[in-house]
Amino acid sequence: MAESLFQPSEIVSVVRAGVTARSPFEPAAHLRLAVAGQQVGWMPRVHADVLRRIPGMLGDGPPAEPDAVTLLPACTTFETRSAALATLARQLLDAGHVRGWRNELFAVTPALAAPAFAVVERAAARFLGLLTFASHMNGIIAGERAMWISRRSESKSVDPGMWDNLVAGGMPHGSHPLETLIRECDEESGIPPDLAGRAAPHGVIEVLREIPEGVQWEHVYIYDLTLPPDFVPVNRDGEVAEHRRIEPGALLAIMADRAMTVDATLVTLDTLIRRGWTPSAPPA
Template identity: 75%
Template structure:
């Protein structure tokens, strides 16, 4: 079913609508959050209301330092000890209904992708704590055409169900890297074989920081483009994609202007359109 949206005729005006929509969906008030620290490193933005919840769990948080920072697991000084404590905490939070969408997948607790993880935690609990996370997103560009492939998230997804997304997008588990994550997700989400997926071109990083119902999305998104053969038709293999769509830039802008695409995918898509000068968007 095609989306319809009342939009300006000038592409630049449409882009303004899109960016305004992203801004409206991306509030963040630092005063309402605490800088979450582990071993003196900033690893997250903890909502103060979640700090109040965690105060009921013994030994999880230290005392705020008076400068907007608080330490996670102050009594644990080794990675194994932190891992064990966070595994218990994630289970307790899920049992209490504070986190949902359990993944059985571990995310790193870290200040940067390059640093050795200070701990790992169940993915479902990462945004409750406002942890820095990492993801790979890919624009599927159709060779020889002014068109892209996009995907719609399954209505059963715990996060952004039913929304439009980049052709391939996936969170980066602990121990993985951006391209490895992308190649795996290409196969699972769109049936793109590894030999083709590994040809994806890297186009930098987009940082996302916003308040969401689960807590905070603080995510470093690694951006890729992949040129797909004109006769390639994606097919989902893991049940996480409801449909794929071959689409031109103008129709894609309409979807984004209607806020029907996720925030991170919208930013990644705008980046691709700008680089190509498509739909009147200048690089």
């Protein structure tokens, strides 16, 4: 890997600037998407135009909120909303508006702890701009200033070939952050459940940015897991192209070059600063 062109004292600022540059979000280009008066998403206005051509899909928001729309205003139950969204997701797929069909259901909800209003195929969540949830884990090597990271498969529909946390995964409806993490640990890196269950939580970060699919509005739950020095990750689900054991300097260079996903960069930077593994960590 090529050496970083940045001075050690400025590299954290460079990493942060890279995240900002890759995280544009213009509120005026979006509508607050609501169900039963609660915001569940940030829908791009151009995507709202698509949905308005489907009878019953969108309604006007409250009079006091001209920049809001209501999803499925005539549906009043979890079951009817979910059925309508299942049909919508297939229509969006057939029309080429979504890709990377996952056969996995995400919640339509204003918060992780709130009851879901409905579920929808994961592939359609970012087209709608829905609030989603994910668990990410830094793999820390015991007794060393080093970590394991992973590179996403080139076949991934989102961020193919980019560097990622050792383990990262979206949270399907009905799952818990640690439960999601334990499952992804086994699939992505061959970490057994008894070891994965020792992961330590370190808070939540919010990602809100415009992306080609629509909007990534995600609450990312951060975990650190200390791994034995002789542990070597093994991918089981084909979604990881390679794993790399890496020291902080080389890792920061990858992040500064914008070769790591935005959410993984934020999660990685969080642990590097917490552990004092950065040459300079100015206030955010």
